[in-house]
Amino acid sequence: MLPRTYDSQNCSIARSLEIVGDRWTLLVIRTAFEGVRRFDDFADHLGMARNVLADRLNRLCEEGILRRHRYQERPERFEYRLTRKGVELWPTMMSLLKWGDRHYAENGPPAIISHRGCGGSLTEQLTCDACGVSLGPGDVEPLPGPGAVPLGR
Known part of the structure; x- marks a missing residue:
C-alpha cells in the first residue's frame, strides 16, 4: 500500500x-x-x-x-x-472531466456542462463554445449527454 x-x-x-x-x-x-x-x-x-x-x-x-x-x-x-x-478546484475538476470525455467516453460524454446564460457548452479552455465568455461553477449546469445511462439501469 x-x-x-x-x-x-x-x-x-x-x-x-x-x-x-x-x-x-x-x-x-x-x-x-x-x-x-x-x-x-x-x-x-x-x-x-x-x-x-x-x-x-x-x-x-x-x-x-x-x-x-x-x-x-x-x-x-x-x-x-x-x-x-x-471552489478553486473547479478548473481542475473540469479539466479531468474533459480528459475523461476525450479518452473514456465511448458513447459520448455522460454529461454536457452547459452555460446557463446561452445554452452553449464548456470548452477545454473553460469558456462557452457559443458566446465565448469565461465560465465558472456558478455559470454552468450539467445536462445529460449522449453517453448518459438512463435511470434504472
Whole structure:
C-alpha cells in the first residue's frame, strides 16, 4: 500500500494528491459542485459506505475545502459547503472531466456542462463554445449527454 504522504518529494502535485488524490474524495468534491450538501444526500448520490463518507467529509473540512454549516439544532445536523479553496478546484475538476470525455467516453460524454446564460457548452479552455465568455461553477449546469445511462439501469 502506498503511503498517504510524500514527505520526500518537494512537489506541489504530490502535496495536492495527499489531499485530493483519492477516488472517493474527488467524487465527494464533484458531488458538492453538483449542489449536494447533506450527508444523507452524499451517501445516496455516491453509494459509498457511510464511515468512508464521514472520513472524507471530515478530511475535506480539516483541509478547508468544505465547511460544516449547521442547518438544524435538534437533532444537530450539518450541511457541507465548498469554501473558496474548494471552489478553486473547479478548473481542475473540469479539466479531468474533459480528459475523461476525450479518452473514456465511448458513447459520448455522460454529461454536457452547459452555460446557463446561452445554452452553449464548456470548452477545454473553460469558456462557452457559443458566446465565448469565461465560465465558472456558478455559470454552468450539467445536462445529460449522449453517453448518459438512463435511470434504472
